[in-house]
Amino acid sequence: MKGLTYDLSLLNRSAAAWKRSAGLREMYAALYREVNTHCVGDAVLELGSGIGVSREFLPKVVTTDIVKTEYVDRAMSAYDIERPAEQPKWSSIFAIDLLHHLREPMRFFESASKQLATGGRIVLIEPAATFGGNLFYKCFHHEPIRIRRVQPPFVFEANGRDGEFANMAMAEGMIKRHSGEFIRALEQYDLSLKLVQYRDVFAYPLSGGYSKPQFLPTGCLKAFLLFESLLPQFVLRRVGLRILVVLEKRSS
């Protein structure tokens, strides 16, 4: 299917893991709590919602994915963001693990900006190509993490089967390696970078994620999550597995 850069057959497997694993639910509850902290307003849109579990944590969210599945409210492409005709612009647009699947991420930012109210936010949580992230994802994750391939103007060729695309180093490449070009490109769309933070070290891999069994009891994972939340950013910048990015729409 045109524009599809992700294998949707993974969704049923993810839904089964969600039901089975309390540790996984605990991990994502922490991620959605973080997202919620940075979203503003009530008109909240999620892109690339996958199995749509965000609504358990953000009751007002509209869940979407590139195709309409049983798991989401509606189909929506990150390149062609819409809103119901009667609704004012979105106050917040968020996505977890979407950006690194986009072959044209700047087209996503352009589209998001058009549909975002002034003062509205884009909140993204992505894999982080830190020292720890590189090591972890290279050893234990099937998708590529190639920071040198993340180059302006940030347009990429498919690198998987059937036009699929992934580069786990996307956020780090754009925001850290090429921050000048990235920030200038965002300015064209009246977007500014408000916050970049790193998170997640042990609890996420030990939860087993969507594809492995849970390695520790849920109580221990909670303790790890608490410990990690106390780690300073100068440590997480080196070992964090995820990066949080918050953008804000300025008046033009």
Ligand SMILES: C[S@@+](CC[C@H](N)C(=O)[O-])C[C@H]1O[C@@H](n2cnc3c(N)ncnc32)[C@H](O)[C@@H]1O
């Ligand atoms: C790695 S999954 C993440 C799913 C979910 N957000 C989570 O954290 O579990 C990436 C999701 O992005 C969606 N996606 C990929 N390309 C997209 C596009 N161009 N527009 C909207 N969604 C897209 C995929 O269908 C998939 O559901």
